[in-house]
Amino acid sequence: MIDAGERVAPTGEGVSLGGLETTVGFLLRLAQVAVFKDLLAALKPFDLRVTDLSVLLVIEATPGLHQRAIGDVLRIQRPNLVTIIDQLEARRLVRRGPVADDRRAYALRLTSEGEALLREAKVAHAEHGRKVLDALGDLEPERMLAALERIAAL
Amino acid sequence: MIDAGERVAPTGEGVSLGGLETTVGFLLRLAQVAVFKDLLAALKPFDLRVTDLSVLLVIEATPGLHQRAIGDVLRIQRPNLVTIIDQLEARRLVRRGPVADDRRAYALRLTSEGEALLREAKVAHAEHGRKVLDALGDLEPERMLAALERIAAL
């Protein structure tokens, strides 16, 4: 009988994860943290966080949309979006314009500065994206995306 | 020419994600959030968070290990682990025992209460795990795990 009790390595080297290592959830988290870390580093030169890039992309895709709509698609609470837009607006990347028939809401658009920065950020984003796709190896991206979508709909 | 500008749905329905929807990173995050949410709900009856379960599993797999080792394998900062172990110990699920040749460190073990609770929690965890595997559909779990591992090593 092996007395593993008092002869354990102080660091985690060789210590078992107790089954967690073959769990989708655990590896999903490690992968997500790694991807966000890599993207954050890629966006560093533009002083953008992952969320900032997402917001800019959504505004670019649908100019004039309300803050509410961004929160809906990106799953950001409305109160938290206020600060994000405040910062982007302070940097003159985004403009809060008037909405013709609703004076409560803002029509969000990229400024030309915002468009210019996003153009560059998208290059870095694409490069990051290629790294992630490379990591998929023999797994087809479409199958990965489909699986992740189904998991997200749990 | 279509003037999409001022005719935008206030809610996010039908609003484009600007390419994010076909991005591994974005879906990875949605999937991870969904999995943790589902697991947290599954662990609710045991008053355990996802991290608590992970810690219990690691201690069970290697009884007597140091706090340091848990932090290493689960990527939890040592200061943050203190509170987690404090709470588990206060609930008499875990014991901080002495280490024979090092009076700075603790040998962590499950109490019998901890073993009993973990036994039940593992059933719920397994059921949750099956739901996640089902969501993989035609994608073989091993291929998913391998891909996630490579992404995590970015």
Added chain:
DNA sequence: TATTGTTATACTCTATAACTATA
């Protein structure tokens, strides 16, 4: 009444510096 954006606030997670007691 309901909704948009806002303010204030709180809670969780994560991160860092510095201390203690040992090694």
Added chain:
DNA sequence: TATAGTTATAGAGTATAACAATA
């Protein structure tokens, strides 16, 4: 000197309640 655990603290990220202006 270095290490294990600890304390204190700070920073993200995320969440809810309530308000003003407007619909």
